Amino acid sequence: MEAFLTTLLLTAIVQTGDRTQLLCAALGQRFARPGPLTIGVVLASGAMAAIGALGGVVVGTWISLDALRLFYALALLFAGLGMLAPRRPVDTLPGWRTGPLLTGLLGLFILQFGDKGQFIIAATAARSHDWVWPLIGGWAGTVLGLAPAIIWQERLASWPVRPVRIGAGLLLTSLGIALALGASGLV
Template sequence: MEAFLISTGIVALAEMGDKTQLLALLLAARFSKPWPIVMGILVATIANHAMAGALGAWVTTLIGPQALRLILGASFLLMAAWMLIPDKLEDDDEGRSPSLGVFGTTVLVFFLAEMGDKTQIATVMLAARYDAYLYVVAGTTLGMMLANVPVVWLGERVTRLVPLRVVHIVSAVIFAVLGVMALLIPA
């Protein structure tokens, strides 16, 4: 039970203000369908955190911390630029779901965004620390849900008042700051 509670608390705190929490807000703003988004976050998190314990240690032996830091920094900067590019759903297809549907899109983008994220790394470390793999995965998943579900529900209401373009610009700035920090500040 200790592994579960510690895993939940650490990941819930680590997720506050994280890029995946920002992604949850953007998905809520874009699609206005909270249930498929929440379920997509749950599925993506379970899949990602279940793999983190097994794959995370292996990947970190292949890629040094310096290379990983550079890759993450560049990824954040690319995401910042991408946030500023309006896509067809906003311009032409308002109200239509993407080809994967809201649930499928959420699973895919959330799973990918969580790769190399601090909560994924925390999951790897917690799984190594405790001999309770299922409790760690369950705890880290609950922590992610505690941090992201309110953002999906409240984010939808906030975006009714704030234009989506403003959300994109603020998101781009946050991603750019994270990218610069990752590149300039050693881990």
């Protein structure tokens, strides 16, 4: 259950103001029907969570306990640094004529592949040696983090996203550093 709650919370947080959330907001504005777009986002997020969780379990069988701790610490560190780094502009896929479901599915799949959330899911699955709970928690957390962008679209711009990104980024970076030092035996 810890793996579920950890991935749920962390993946929801790292979506805040992220390019994936901005893409969802842009696609929500572009397509008048949020239902098909939401289905595409849910499917893409589920696929990314499954790839991360299953990959994490495989990696978890190959490496030692200290390396697993370091892998998890690096996932948090990179997620934190990613939240602190300036965002590149997001391509809103204006030339895609695939409709809301396919545009949401393919656009989010491409954007999420190898992203912070997937790395957190993989590291949690590796550490827990369980793929089910990290998959479900990561999937739910990602959808929970992206749903407000689909629902509230342009109003998202008025939310205090930057302070949340900075605070969460500093917290995750600090936690990642502390866990990395502990895994390496320096602390």
